[in-house]
Amino acid sequence: xxxxxxxxxxxFVQEKEAVTLDCTYDTSDPSYGLFWYxxxxxxxxxxxxxxxxYDQQNATEGRYSLNFQKxxxxxxxxxxxxxxxxxxxxxxxxxxVGLWSSASKIIFGSGTRLSIRP
Amino acid sequence: xxxxTQTPKFQVLKTGQSMTLQCxxxxxxxxxxxxxxxxxxxxxxxxYSASEGTTxxxxxxxxxxxxxxxxxxxxxxxxxxxxxxxSVYFCASSGTPGQKNEQFFGPGTRLTVL
Numbered sequence: 001x002x003x004x005x006x007x008x009x010x011x012f013v014q015e016k017e018a019v020t021l022d023c024t025y026d027t028s029d030p031s032y033g034l035f036w037y038x039x040x041x042x043x044x045x046x047x048x049x050x051x052x053x054y055d056q057q058n059a060t061e062g063r064y065s066l067n068f069q070k071x072x073x074x075x076x077x078x079x080x081x082x083x084x085x086x087x088x089x090x091x092x093x094x095x096x097v098g099l100w101s102s103a104s105k106i107i108f109g110s111g112t113r114l115s116i117r118p
Numbered sequence: 119x120x121x122x123t124q125t126p127k128f129q130v131l132k133t134g135q136s137m138t139l140q141c142x143x144x145x146x147x148x149x150x151x152x153x154x155x156x157x158x159x160x161x162x163x164x165x166y167s168a169s170e171g172t173t174x175x176x177x178x179x180x181x182x183x184x185x186x187x188x189x190x191x192x193x194x195x196x197x198x199x200x201x202x203x204x205s206v207y208f209c210a211s212s213g214t215p216g217q218k219n220e221q222f223f224g225p226g227t228r229l230t231v232l
Contacts, residue, residue: 006160035220035221043206043225043226044223044225044226045161045208045210045221045223047220047221047222050220091160091161093221105163105166105168105174105176106151106163106166106210106212106221107163107176107177108153108160108161108162108163109160110159110160111159111160
């Protein structure tokens, strides 16, 4: 069954340091996509980065990069040079895009609350 | 483009009352979703619709029904509200299966059941 696990309920990081948020997943489907979202205290969901299971290179979007280790089924988010505005909840999510299914169900992990110290 | 819109933004119900949460998207997306987010928790999928005319159960469908009215609109109905359904409800939409399109989220509906 499809499952996303985020084992860090909360993290504190000093401003300007790099931070890694962990995400592991479980799926029997060979074709899938992995997402990271940010949810600030205002409540909206903000898309950060995407990694496809067949993508050869790790995804990068500005200060965000995704450390994708397929054999270990992990998709950790790395934020370089953290800023005060990075304080938020971060969610890892997965979509199974099976060949024989038109469904595009996406499920989320329980999230990690990141707090940046000045 | 408005993106994904949800109505209402806030709602208070008494136990046993019914209501429908409305969601619409103007991005011509095939897939639409309803999630709930309890305080301090992640998002749990209630129902989703991969395409117009189809709906499927997610992780926590009990106590809810959905209707994919057309490609734009996907409503969530609580037939007999219970305090356990107090939550923030998010609607989302995304493009075509197999593509990397991320989900676009609405602003959420904060529901309290007394």
